[in-house]
Every structure is written in structure tokens, then in C-alpha cells.
Amino acid sequence: MEYNIKNGLHGEVNIPGDKSISHRGVMFGALANGTTEIYNFLRGADCLSTISCFAKLGVDIEATRDRIVVHGNGMRGLKAPSAILDCGNSGTTTRLISGILAAQPFTSTMVGDSSLKSRPMKRIITPLSMMGANIVSVLGNGCMPLRITGSQLHGIHYQSPVASAQVKSSILLAGLYADGVTSVTEPALSRNHTELMLNTFGANVTTSGTTATIEPAEELYGQKINVPGDISSAAYFIAAALIVPGSEVVLRNVGINHTRDGILTVCKNMGADISYENLTMKGEPSADLIVRYTPGLKGTVIEGDIIPKLIDEIPMIAIMACYADGTTIIRDAAELKVKESNRLRVMVDNLTAMGADIEETDDGMIIHGGKPLHGAVINSHNDHRVAMSFSIAALNCEGEVTITQKDCVNISYPRFYIDLKKLIHE
Numbered sequence: 001m002e003y004n005i006k007n008g009l010h011g012e013v014n015i016p017g018d019k020s021i022s023h024r025g026v027m028f029g030a031l032a033n034g035t036t037e038i039y040n041f042l043r044g045a046d047c048l049s050t051i052s053c054f055a056k057l058g059v060d061i062e063a064t065r066d067r068i069v070v071h072g073n074g075m076r077g078l079k080a081p082s083a084i085l086d087c088g089n090s091g092t093t094t095r096l097i098s099g100i101l102a103a104q105p106f107t108s109t110m111v112g113d114s115s116l117k118s119r120p121m122k123r124i125i126t127p128l129s130m131m132g133a134n135i136v137s138v139l140g141n142g143c144m145p146l147r148i149t150g151s152q153l154h155g156i157h158y159q160s161p162v163a164s165a166q167v168k169s170s171i172l173l174a175g176l177y178a179d180g181v182t183s184v185t186e187p188a189l190s191r192n193h194t195e196l197m198l199n200t201f202g203a204n205v206t207t208s209g210t211t212a213t214i215e216p217a218e219e220l221y222g223q224k225i226n227v228p229g230d231i232s233s234a235a236y237f238i239a240a241a242l243i244v245p246g247s248e249v250v251l252r253n254v255g256i257n258h259t260r261d262g263i264l265t266v267c268k269n270m271g272a273d274i275s276y277e278n279l280t281m282k283g284e285p286s287a288d289l290i291v292r293y294t295p296g297l298k299g300t301v302i303e304g305d306i307i308p309k310l311i312d313e314i315p316m317i318a319i320m321a322c323y324a325d326g327t328t329i330i331r332d333a334a335e336l337k338v339k340e341s342n343r344l345r346v347m348v349d350n351l352t353a354m355g356a357d358i359e360e361t362d363d364g365m366i367i368h369g370g371k372p373l374h375g376a377v378i379n380s381h382n383d384h385r386v387a388m389s390f391s392i393a394a395l396n397c398e399g400e401v402t403i404t405q406k407d408c409v410n411i412s413y414p415r416f417y418i419d420l421k422k423l424i425h426e
């Protein structure tokens with residue numbers, strides 16, 4: 001792809017629904033009594049994997065033009081799966097569903113694609129086993145396939161070694177079925193969509209600092225959910241507008257939950273020109289973002305508690321840092337090594353190929369900004385966030401950028417190239 005952009009990016013994008021919230025809407029709706037209607041549901045491959053798993057567990061899920069309707073089976077109404085549960089590329093599907101399956105009166109087997117099969121599952125096997133779950137890695141390597149036979153679970157207090165919403169959510173979902181209170185303490189606060197949404201479904205989840213606590217529940221109740229736009233998807237257009245001269249874009253309905261808004265803090269620290277309109281603070285907060293080209297972005301340090309709040313945006317931030325003056329240091333981000341690809345390695349290798357001054361560290365990257373980027377063949381490793389990030393880098397470099405397996409954007413943002421083109425031509 002080689003773009004010819006004369007006056008920058010202009011126009012508006014309705015940011016597609018949040019992936020994390022879409023997954024949870026289907027899962028909690030499946031366990032609820034009555035129907036759950038989900039508006040602005042993200043119809044990306046990951047969320048479709050969640051729908052397909054719950055369909056195999058006997059849940060009737062309808063897709064209409066504007067919403068997904070989940071006809072809940074109730075907390076004890078899931079059926080033994082009609083087939084192996086295929087979680088595709090989705091870590092969220094795998095880890096959250098495991099917490100539910102650990103308490104069901106049947107055996108389930110879960111598989112995933114080649115990326116998911118290499119991602120660590122001990123992080124859920126360990127705490128779920130402490131709760132009394134019967135969950136095994138079939139190959140004995142701590143990865144998928146997983147086989148889970150439901151059992152009566154016990155409440156635990158778990159000190160998680162990683163700040164991970166997937167681990168936290170898996171344990172909290174198992175905690176719905178436990179014989180006592182369950183709590184999870186994380187080293188830093190991860191996204192809290194499970195806690196917020198489970199409460200609206202009638203569960204009792206409380207939080208104090210980095211600890212989330214859940215009481216066992218008898219029943220959940222179907223809800224109407226309006227999914228805000230995914231800030232992780234908005235991130236690509238935020239970065240694009242900031243680095244392409246002359247740009248001004250409006251990103252509609254972006255979720256700005258404080259456990260997800262790290263990219264906005266980083267942009268502010270870099271000196272970015274971003275303003276907010278139509279702020280809604282009820283439930284999952286959202287806003288329209290107006291982002292303008294900002295010459296002279298400054299390098300910054302990104303570390304500690306902010307990392308979970310921008311974990312999926314680090315590939316895009318690394319590219320923004322290449323366009324900033326000075327050095328950007330990213331630390332405490334070793335989790336990136338166990339995402340769809342090793343995102344530290346893959347970003348450093350591909351940015352080096354484009355001429356960036358970047359080095360990989362044990363738990364992050366050091367980027368000396370200001371070196372012009374040039375075209376290259378980018379190996380996306382079939383990782384949607386890598387493909388989208390380099391599509392943005394391609395907007396503002398000399399020469400052609402070719403991205404392998406570029407259709408992998410379907411995982412989280414099927415309309416990505418269409419929305420990007422609209423901003424280029426408006």
C-alpha cells in the first residue's frame with residue numbers, strides 16, 4: 001500500500017463496538033434468565049467465536065440488522081457441547097469461558113488456531129484448579145487444547161501474578177458458582193468491564209483498589225446493552241490524525257472507561273491535540289474525540305500501572321513514538337510477548353525494517369524518534385493489531401509498505417480498511 005495523501009485525513013468514523021464488552025454481553029446473556037439485547041455488537045471474528053461456542057452449548061443467539069439477541073439459558077441451563085468448542089484466535093473467549101465451564105455438569109474440550117494454541121493457559125488453570133476445577137491442558141504443555149469437566153467450586157482469594165482482565169474475569173465467573181466469596185488481587189488494575197457488567201446483570205461484585213470480589217449468584221437477569229466504540233480500534237485513527245500533516249478527524253462514540261484510556265494519557269503527555277465532545281459518564285463512559293495533526297509530538301516514558309490500560313495499543317504507540325521528537329521508553333510490558341504474536345519482537349523487527357531507531361528490551365522497547373520511515377515488507381504474523389498499526393505507518397513514509405496477511409484485521413475490526421480509506425478521500 002502506498003498512499004497519496006495531500007491534505008491529511010478528514011472526516012468522521014463511527015468506531016465499531018468494543019471487543020471486550022461484546023464478548024461479555026454474549027457470555028453473561030447466555031447465563032441470564034430472559035433475553036439480552038446487544039446494540040453496536042462487534043461482529044469481528046473473535047466475538048463470533050464466542051457466539052459459536054455458546055451456540056454449541058445450547059444457547060439460542062439471533063443476529064438482526066442492528067443487534068444481537070441472546071436468549072439466555074439461565075445459570076444452570078447450558079447443555080453439554082454438541083462439538084469441540086473452537087475459540088479461533090481469541091484469548092478472551094478461551095479464558096473467560098473456562099471459568100464458566102469449570103462449574104458446568106459436563107465435559108468440554110476447547111481448541112484454537114495456531115496462535116491461540118501457543119498462548120499460556122496455566123494462568124487460568126492454576127487459579128481455577130485451586131477453586132476445585134478439573135481443567136487440563138490435553139498436551140500437558142500448559143496450552144490449548146483444554147479439557148474441562150465441571151465440578152463444585154470453592155471460593156478463593158487469588159493473588160494474580162499478572163495484571164490480566166482475562167485471568168481476573170475467568171476467576172470471577174467461576175466465583176459466580178462457588179460455595180463462598182471469591183476475590184482476585186492484581187499487581188495493577190486491568191480493564192473492569194466484567195465487574196461493571198456483571199453488576200448490571202444482578203451479580204454482586206465489589207472492588208477495592210486492585211481487588212475485585214464476587215459473591216456466588218443464584219440467577220442473572222437479561223439486559224439491554226449499548227456497546228461503546230472500542231478505544232483499541234480508535235487508537236489507529238488517533239495516531240493517524242496526529243502524525244499525518246493537515247489531518248482533523250472526529251471519532252464517534254469511543255469508550256473511555258478509565259481502565260482503558262491509557263492511550264489518551266500518553267497522547268496528552270506527548271503533546272497531542274485531542275478534544276472531547278458529547279461525554280456520557282453513565283455505565284461505560286464514552287465520548288466523541290476530535291483529533292488534529294500535532295507537529296512536534298514529544299517522546300515519553302510509559303511504565304507501571306498505566307500498562308494494562310493501553311496494553312493492546314502499544315504497537316500503535318511504538319509507531320507514534322517514531323514520529324515524535326526524542327526518546328520513548330516502554331517498560332513493564334512483557335505481557336506483549338504472549339499476545340497473538342510476540343508484539344515486542346514483531347514491532348521491533350518490522351520498524352527496524354522501515355528504518356526506525358528502535359531496540360527491544362526484556363519488558364519493552366526504546367525508541368529514538370525522528371528518523372524518517374521508509375517502505376518495507378511487513379510481516380504481520382497474522383496479528384490484527386500489527387497489521388492495523390503498520391497500515392497507519394504506511395500513511396506517512398517514503399515508498400511502499402506491503403503487509404502480509406492483511407485481512408487478519410477481521411479479528412477485531414472488519415471495516416478497518418474501508419473506514420481508513422474514507423478518511424483519506426474525504
Ligand SMILES: O=C(O)C1=C[C@@H](OP(=O)(O)O)[C@@H](O)[C@H](O)C1
Pocket residue numbers: 019020021091092163164165166167169190191311312335
Ligand atoms: O479481558 C479482555 O477482554 C482483554 C484483556 C486483555 O488481555 P489480558 O487480560 O490477557 O491482558 C487484552 O489484551 C485483550 O485484548 C482483551
Ligand SMILES: C=C(OP(=O)(O)O)C(=O)O
Pocket residue numbers: 046089090091092093312339340385412
Ligand atoms: C490480545 C488481544 O485479544 P485476545 O487476548 O482476546 O486474543 C487483542 O485483541 O489484542
